[in-house]
Amino acid sequence: MSEPLLDISHATKIYGGGFFHSSHQVIALQDFNLTIPEKPAKVTTIAGESGSGKTTLANAVLGFVRLTSGQIRFRGHDISQLNRQQALEYRRQVQAIFQDPYAVYNPFYRVKHIFDLVIRNFKLAENKREAREMIEDALQVVGMRGGEILEKYPHQLSGGQRQRMMVARAYLVKPSLIVADEPVSMVDASLRAMILDIMLRLRDEHNISFLYITHDLSTAYQVCDQIVLLYQGIVAEKGDTVKVIENPKHPYVQALIDSIPVPDPTQKWSEDIVLPDEEELRIRIDSGCRFYPRCPYRMDRCLVKQPPLYHIDGVAHQAACYLYDDKPHDGSSSSA
Numbered sequence: 001m002s003e004p005l006l007d008i009s010h011a012t013k014i015y016g017g018g019f020f021h022s023s024h025q026v027i028a029l030q031d032f033n034l035t036i037p038e039k040p041a042k043v044t045t046i047a048g049e050s051g052s053g054k055t056t057l058a059n060a061v062l063g064f065v066r067l068t069s070g071q072i073r074f075r076g077h078d079i080s081q082l083n084r085q086q087a088l089e090y091r092r093q094v095q096a097i098f099q100d101p102y103a104v105y106n107p108f109y110r111v112k113h114i115f116d117l118v119i120r121n122f123k124l125a126e127n128k129r130e131a132r133e134m135i136e137d138a139l140q141v142v143g144m145r146g147g148e149i150l151e152k153y154p155h156q157l158s159g160g161q162r163q164r165m166m167v168a169r170a171y172l173v174k175p176s177l178i179v180a181d182e183p184v185s186m187v188d189a190s191l192r193a194m195i196l197d198i199m200l201r202l203r204d205e206h207n208i209s210f211l212y213i214t215h216d217l218s219t220a221y222q223v224c225d226q227i228v229l230l231y232q233g234i235v236a237e238k239g240d241t242v243k244v245i246e247n248p249k250h251p252y253v254q255a256l257i258d259s260i261p262v263p264d265p266t267q268k269w270s271e272d273i274v275l276p277d278e279e280e281l282r283i284r285i286d287s288g289c290r291f292y293p294r295c296p297y298r299m300d301r302c303l304v305k306q307p308p309l310y311h312i313d314g315v316a317h318q319a320a321c322y323l324y325d326d327k328p329h330d331g332s333s334s335s336a
């Protein structure tokens with residue numbers, strides 16, 4: 001059997017502590033496991049509230065953050081152990097799209113510059129003509145044409161144009177995986193639909209997988225194949241998107257779905273569910289279920305140990321909650 005495209009095992013990131021544990025530790029991500037196959041390409045959503053650990057995970061996959069423990073393997077290679085050549089290839093294979101495309105542009109350079117830079121860094125073209133063809137091809141994928149637009153400065157583009165340019169830039173190097181961190185949260189509804197549609201076309205027509213980081217369940221429901229819901233750095237529920245969103249099992253995820261104002265998963269997810277003292281709770285609740293203080297079904301045993309992921313429906317639907325302790329689990333607190 002071939003190696004998966006991305007294999008994250010027992011990924012843990014702890015911030016703080018200092019020398020002699022002189023400051024509080026914050027567990028941003030704990031024992032996180034995820035596998036994305038080489039084929040077929042998939043859109044995997046990592047969802048959760050602010051502070052759930054989803055951006056820490058994205059940054060770890062992009063190599064911006066070093067894990068405290070655990071491993072991220074790309075086609076069988078531990079990304080923390082890559083040599084220079086392998087690291088360059090990894091940076092080509094794994095691209096990023098961020099929430100605020102404007103922050104990625106250098107305001108003093110024309111738009112064309114970001115494409116030229118990528119082509120030069122990864123030595124993608126033999127000559128100018130070939131480079132121009134590659135750029136036109138990438139722009140076409142996102143429904144744009146070169147011409148004048150490449151000669152503009154970033155501030156002369158609309159927010160939507162800037163974000164589509166970012167998708168085109170990511171596509172330019174023909175990656176295998178794109179980490180998309182809240183890519184549609186700053187654009188309007190019509191543009192959101194367009195960008196989500198582009199993601200699906202890249203998945204289906206170009207075999208590009210996505211790690212889609214979002215707090216918005218409605219867009220996750222529209223585009224993703226599998227979903228992982230994080231709560232304070234721990235997997236609360238994961239599995240096939242339709243199964244999880246249409247029939248949530250973890251009390252936290254049920255509360256999230258209930259917080260959608262009408263029973264329509266295509267509606268935007270309410271952000272009102274965030275309660276105060278999240279950080280404080282995260283520091284204090286370090287042994288039992290992190291959702292205990294907010295859970296309507298809590299039991300004494302929930303405080304003793306973090307529940308493992310119980311298999312509600314095999315690997316297609318798992319939830320980390322003792323309410324399902326009649327179901328099998330794989331023994332790890334959040335293993336797939």
Ligand code: SF4
Nearest residue numbers: 289292295302321322
């Ligand atoms: Fe609630 Fe216990 Fe389940 Fe945690 S394990 S979500 S506290 S019932």
